[in-house]
Amino acid sequence: MTEPILACREVAKLFGTKPERFVRDGRVAALPAEIVAAGLIPAVMDVNLEIARGETFVIMGLSGSGKSTLVRCLSGLVAPTAGEILFEGRDLLRMPEQELIRIRRHQMGMVFQNFALLPHLTVLGNVAFPLDVQGRSKAEREARAREMIKLVGLNGREDHFPRELSGGQQQRVGIARSLAVGPDLWFLDEPFSALDPLIRREMQDEVLRLQAMLKKTIVFITHDFDEAVRIADRIAIMKDGRVVQIGTAEELVLAPATDYVRAFTRDAPRAKILTARSVMAPAREIADFAGEIDAGQRIAAFAHDVEQSDRPFAVVDAGRVIGVVDRLAMIDVLVGRERKSAA
Structure with missing residues (x-):
């Protein structure tokens, strides 16, 4: 690092x-x-x-x-x-x-759980507020606020008050406000x-x-x-x-x-977290692979293909075969059974 x-x-x-x-x-x-x-x-x-x-x-x-x-x-x-x-x-x-x-x-910018919007200010006023605290001119802070409002998908709601917005929209205002200072x-x-x-x-x-x-x-x-x-x-x-x-x-x-x-x-979605590298078996002399899988690819992306094949897939890193993944590896992942990596 x-x-x-x-x-x-x-x-x-x-x-x-x-x-x-x-x-x-x-x-x-x-x-x-x-x-x-x-x-x-x-x-x-x-x-x-x-x-x-x-x-x-x-x-x-x-x-x-x-x-x-x-x-x-x-x-x-x-x-x-x-x-x-x-x-x-x-x-x-x-x-x-x-x-x-x-x-x-x-x-530094911060977004809070409870939105922390100022109820008497519009969306534009809330997003521009930290720039006002910095002492920027009205024209500068409103231009920057409009840019951030557009960035979070709230353009057209600049003149709305927090009470007129849904929870998700209010949090988007909080995000825009926290990003306004860059x-x-x-x-x-x-x-x-x-x-x-x-x-x-x-x-x-x-x-x-x-x-x-x-x-x-x-x-x-x-x-x-x-x-x-x-x-x-x-x-x-x-x-x-x-x-x-x-x-x-x-x-x-x-x-x-x-x-x-x-x-x-324990209940983490392992197929969405683990990569081919983490579940592969050591590479063997197998010429007839069903296909290739990048070592960094998440299991969820290739699990169906592997489960449907009678042949193993080669796990590759920079074009080099470093291991294999087969049906057994998929079963291990689905039941949460640990399997040693070949890495």
């Missing part, structure tokens, strides 16, 4: 009276049991992670796992009790307040959890579409593994304030680090 745009080192957040008493040399120097016994809540503990520029990084966990507290620390909304948060190599916690405000206004970092804190399933999937598609166009660095919070699988480059799973594993969806499914991660990924 190149130098990360965002990183945190030993970040902790304790809620309660005088949490600093547990901090030594910038780190929390106490066990969670000691912290709880003192009447404090260890919402985030000893988190270390790095997020690459242009990456879609998902932080997930059950309610109370600490994921929303962590993203608020990462975005500067909440000051952590201990640790370092590095944005482009600079510690946000050691910055002058005005510099931190400038970064949050100009280089952020380098885009935080989305469970942005679609309040939406109906069909609208939620539509909004996931919208994030994927926008990311393909804009190449933002996204930090996305969710409790839904299926949602994480759809949008993530990498996923961090949290439990009791700690990050227990970071990896691609495929890595989490194939090599869960704990029973908690195993349970979290």
Whole structure:
């Protein structure tokens, strides 16, 4: 990985009276049991992670796992009790307040679960609001706002008020508003959890579409593994304030680090996650392959062809056969039976 745009080192957040008493040399120097016994809540503990520029990084966990507290620390909304948060190599916690405000206004955007729209402002006014805070001229902020409204598919609704929009449309306004400042970092804190399933999937598609166009660095919070699988480059799973594993969806499914991660990924749609490389058998001297499959292709894309064939398919990488996939591999995937990779 190149130098990360965002990183945190030993970040902790304790809620309660005088949490600093547990901090030594910038780190929390106490066990969670000691912290709880003192009447404090260890919402985030000893988190270390790095997020690459242009990456879609998902932080997930059950309610109370600490994921929303962590993203608020990462975005500067909440000051952590201990640790370092590095944005482009600079510690946000050691910055002058005005510099931190400038970064949050100009280089970070955030979308919230409850939309957080201003009810007395129109769609245009809501999207232009952060540009008004920046002090841009009316003509400049309205032109930029109209551009963002068009980008999210709401052109023609500039003069509508939030109460006149559906839930999905309101969240599109929130997305447009967060993108208006042209952020380098885009935080989305469970942005679609309040939406109906069909609208939620539509909004996931919208994030994927926008990311393909804009190449933002996204930090996305969710409790839904299926949602994480759809949008993530990498996923961090949290439990009791700690990050227990970071990896691609495929890595989490194939090599869960704990029973908690195993349970979290047990019902994952394996055929949509795993690739030919992960389920192939060692290459053999077979001249009569039924066809070729790229090593990075998802199983769902080729499962039907393999299941219908009496012959195995060659798995290829850069034109070279590196393994084979047959019916047995498909059965293994469908029943969740582990199979060693030839990689």
